[in-house]
Amino acid sequence: MGFAFVNNSRINGITSLNSKMGHFNFFSVHHFNITDVTVTAPGDSPNTDGLKFGFCSNINISRTHIGTGDDCIAILSGTTNMDISNVNCGPGHGISVGSLGKNKEEKDVNGLTVRDIVFNGTSDGIRIKTWESSASKILVSNFVYENIQMINVGNPINIDQKYCPHPPCENKVKSLCARYKLR
Structure with a gap:
């Protein structure tokens, strides 16, 4: 389910079960509340992000349970002023920035x-990932994490800072070249 260019709204008391891709995608959404939402997918299901946000602001997420095969919550470029509380995450890859x-944009x-x-039961808890050779200068700032409980978290x-989901990756290619004296 996608929300784009939505202002001053909310979702409450909804369940998303076994989506074939990401469950809820938000783009350029502002002043949005998400409460009492349940997102469920098998832990081995690829690309099933629970909640994904890009270029969003003033987002509140509370009293929510997310279990997926990917990020429970993915926070992408241009997202500001987000408050996440009382969320259970697992399985999945945690809360990722x-x-x-x-x-470049x-x-x-x-x-x-x-x-x-x-x-x-997540692979990660709190996660921040950036590409090794960044095409843009991005600042990640003013983050507060408090009262976080980790149970069986990898x-x-x-x-x-050398995120590369699909090898070969630049740093691995350089290290192989150095090892074998290749140019």
Whole structure:
């Protein structure tokens, strides 16, 4: 389900079950509240982000349960002033900022509060990912994480500045070239 250019609205008490791709996508959405939402997909289902935001502002997410095969919540370029509280995440890849820096048009991500969260059986908890060779200069700032509980989480905090989901990757190619003295 997609929301684009929506202002001053909300979703409440809805369930998304076994979507074949991402469940809820938000683009250029402002002043939006999400409460009592349940998102469920198998832990091994690819590209099933729960909630994905790009170029959004003043978003509140609360009393929500998200279990997917990808990011529970994905926060992309240009998203500001987001408050996430009382969310259960798992399975999935946690709450992710990024990936950032792939395209020139990307904007800063600013003002994120994540509190009273339970990560259970996720690969990551809190995650920030940027491409190694960034096409743009992006600032990620004013983040607050508090009262976070991690249960069976692979990487509780994962800051990856050499994100590369589809090898070969630039840093791996360089290291192989150095190892074999290739140019």
